[in-house]
Structures are given as C-alpha cells and as structure tokens.
Amino acid sequence: MIKIKNLSKLYQTKTQSVQAVDDVSLTIDKGEIFGVIGYSGAGKSTFVRLINRLEEPSDGSVVIHDKDITKMQHNELRNKRQKIGMIFQHFNLLWSRTVYDNIAFPLEIAGVPKAKRKEKVLELINLVGLSGKEENYPSQLSGGQKQRVGIARALANDPEVLLCDEATSALDPETTDDILDLLVSINKKLGLTIILITHEMHVIQQICHRVAVMENGKVVESGEVLDVFVKPQSKTTQRFVQQLNPLEHDKNNLAAFINDRDDTEVVKVHFIGNSAKRALISEVSKKFDVEINILQGSISPTQEGAYGTLFIEVNGDNAVIKQSLDFMQNEGVEVEVLKHV
Missing domain, CATH: 3.30.70.260 (ACT domain)
Structure with a gap:
C-alpha cells in the first residue's frame, strides 16, 4: 500500500513562487491501477516524480510498504528506487544500445551476475512481446515497440510499483490500446501496483480501478472510476467526462x-x-x-x-x-x- 500525506512541492525563483503540488493526500492499494488525470500544468507529472523523489518534496510524506521514502538517506533511497519502476512519454532509451542491452542496463547497475541478467532480460522480452527484436536498436523500432522496451526495462528489478508518466501520449490510438492491454496484463500477472499519469480520459476509462483528478496542484476529486464517470463533481472532472459524450x-x-x-x-x-x-x-x-x-x-x-x-x-x-x-x-x-x- 502507498500512503501519500500532505505532499507539496513549491518552486521558488527570484521573481515568483509556484505551488506545483499542493497538500495532496491519497491512499493507493497494493495491486491496483491508480490513475491521476489533469490538464497541462495541473501538477500531475511533478506529483509522480515526488513519489520516487526524482523531485524533492517541500512538505509531506510518501510511504510505500511501511517505508517513508521522504526520510531515506541517499544509499537507502537508491536501493528503494530499484523497486520503483518508471516509464516515460518519450521512452528515454539509450540509443546506442540494443533492445537487449537497454533492458539489461538497470540489472548491470544493480550488480546482477551476467547469467542471471541474460535469463531475466529474455524473460522480459518475451513478457512484453518483443521476441526477435533483441539485437535491434531503438531507431529500428516503432513507437509502441520503444515503449515496450521502456516497460521491460522498468520491470527489470522486479519493482513493487510502476510509475507511468504520460506513457501513451506519444502513441497513435491503436498502439495506445496495445500498450494499455500490456499494462493490464502485467498488473494481473505480477500483482504490480501501477500509478498512471495522463491527460486522456479514455486511458483512465480503459484500465484504471480508481482515479484522482488534479487541478492547480490539488486533487479536486477522487474515487472509483465508475463513480467519477457517472457523477463527476468538479468542473474539471465534468470537462474530462464530456470528452467521451x-x-x-x-x-x-x-x-x-x-x-x-x-x-x-x-x-x-x-x-x-x-x-x-x-x-x-x-x-x-x-x-x-x-x-x-x-x-x-x-x-x-x-x-x-x-x-x-x-x-x-x-x-x-x-x-x-x-x-x-x-x-x-x-x-x-x-x-x-x-x-x-
């Protein structure tokens, strides 16, 4: 279970202060797919980066499986991050490395022996549907295939949580559906908790169990996806639901x-x-x-x-x-x- 309490992020410049995330509190159950939706500038990408401390919070706490991420020192945090996978909108692959080597990279960093690395990488390649592409470079792959590499890489260290920051925004609709189906399959096979950041309501509709709606750094509404669809309370949520009607x-x-x-x-x-x-x-x-x-x-x-x-x-x-x-x-x-x- 993930418990996020009073999480905030304030960016301070010489001329202004920007409250990117403002006092967010959420509980995310183990094994669920939890969606966070908001328009551009809502603070959702900053929020997801606070969960693994790629951004340092100004206030609040993030507790994953009874461990407070916000209180961890550098070495402990580095080890914990190996159990928090992340995939990105623009894939963030190593372009000079093959599919195999991209997926093996986090295992190398973790010091996994070569034989075990090979076994794990081939298992993941099969899991994400990239068999036969092991020696291809990212430039030889479609957008959907690149994202499959990103997903496999994020799963390399058997994470407890998978963070998805606009993971389908750069993909066409058919490829988006394929990637969403893959995430659902991974969620069911591995019992993996997935936190999915998006601005697309159909993504929430298709795979999420619960959803939080963000606006101006705050969560303005949260609940079961069906409840939010049927009875949207905030104006922001109503705008998202209207996209589908x-x-x-x-x-x-x-x-x-x-x-x-x-x-x-x-x-x-x-x-x-x-x-x-x-x-x-x-x-x-x-x-x-x-x-x-x-x-x-x-x-x-x-x-x-x-x-x-x-x-x-x-x-x-x-x-x-x-x-x-x-x-x-x-x-x-x-x-x-x-x-x-």
Whole structure:
C-alpha cells in the first residue's frame, strides 16, 4: 500500500513562487491501477516524480510498504528506487544500445551476475512481446515497440510499483490500446501496483480501478472510476467526462434534436454493470404509452464493469412520462432529466 500525506512541492525563483503540488493526500492499494488525470500544468507529472523523489518534496510524506521514502538517506533511497519502476512519454532509451542491452542496463547497475541478467532480460522480452527484436536498436523500432522496451526495462528489478508518466501520449490510438492491454496484463500477472499519469480520459476509462483528478496542484476529486464517470463533481472532472459524450459537451447540438413541445422530456440515462446490456428502452416502450427517440448512446468498458450513457427524447402524456422514468430508476439505472438544454 502507498500512503501519500500532505505532499507539496513549491518552486521558488527570484521573481515568483509556484505551488506545483499542493497538500495532496491519497491512499493507493497494493495491486491496483491508480490513475491521476489533469490538464497541462495541473501538477500531475511533478506529483509522480515526488513519489520516487526524482523531485524533492517541500512538505509531506510518501510511504510505500511501511517505508517513508521522504526520510531515506541517499544509499537507502537508491536501493528503494530499484523497486520503483518508471516509464516515460518519450521512452528515454539509450540509443546506442540494443533492445537487449537497454533492458539489461538497470540489472548491470544493480550488480546482477551476467547469467542471471541474460535469463531475466529474455524473460522480459518475451513478457512484453518483443521476441526477435533483441539485437535491434531503438531507431529500428516503432513507437509502441520503444515503449515496450521502456516497460521491460522498468520491470527489470522486479519493482513493487510502476510509475507511468504520460506513457501513451506519444502513441497513435491503436498502439495506445496495445500498450494499455500490456499494462493490464502485467498488473494481473505480477500483482504490480501501477500509478498512471495522463491527460486522456479514455486511458483512465480503459484500465484504471480508481482515479484522482488534479487541478492547480490539488486533487479536486477522487474515487472509483465508475463513480467519477457517472457523477463527476468538479468542473474539471465534468470537462474530462464530456470528452467521451459529444452531445453532452455541446448542448447546442443536443438542442437541435429536441421537439419544442410541452409533452417532451429529454433524458440522460446512465447504465452501469449488467444494466448496460439490458434492453430497458424496449421494455419501457412496450410497458408505457410513450414514444422514445434515441439521440445518442455509447457503452464503454472499464475495469469495474461496463458503463453506458444514453440521451433519449421521451414523448407522451406528462404523467405517463414520469411513470416511465420512475420505472427506469427503480430498475437500477440513473436518470437525469435535462429540462433546460
């Protein structure tokens, strides 16, 4: 378990002070994939570098498996860092070394004997799907392959924690999905705790169990990914969620679909888990004397189950519309009536 308490980082220059991280407290469970999301300048990259003390905190503590990183002296910290792997947005590979040698590098530094190094490197090459690329140089690899080398290198010393700082930002969407699938596989096979920094909501949606949202150095919201998706509280979180629902993002587009009638309601319906696979709209149409027009809908998988959002227009008698919406809520879906769109 990782316990982060009152963590802060203040940068002081001759002309100004910048509070990059401001009194952040989080608990991250062993073996989970924890996401930290924020827009540029939110402080998320500084935050992740404070966890392994690549940046020195101004205040607060980081405790990993009952060991306070912030109180460690140089030699103890160096040994502890071997158990904290890190991968980067731009790979940070050694361009004069082959795939094999890049992955072997941290093992060399740790003083692992040559025979054991070879065994470990070949195991990792197979784990990340790079068999046959051992003698290739980084310049001969695609972006996704370079990041796989970075992941293998980060795993070389059997870390307890893997820090991912915008690990997919430089990749195309298909390659991003491949890398995210690899991280999930590693998480399950090795029971590895992963802290993932990103500005992309679909990355959080796809692999994270819980998420913290940062703005101006502070955590403005945190919780289970499904809870954050369904009930975003802060304006920053709402902006991220809107990226996945274009009609919600542009209420003018939504208004273009709506009949300007007193007997019409426009409703946003959230489906979670098994309810996302249920033909509830069909049931409502058969059970109640209402007409339902689907404006937009999507279902997205998360690590905790499916999550769906549906925008519908419901036409009919006001009393019957209310009955149909009450029925949907009683069936376990969340219903939000958009009175003024």
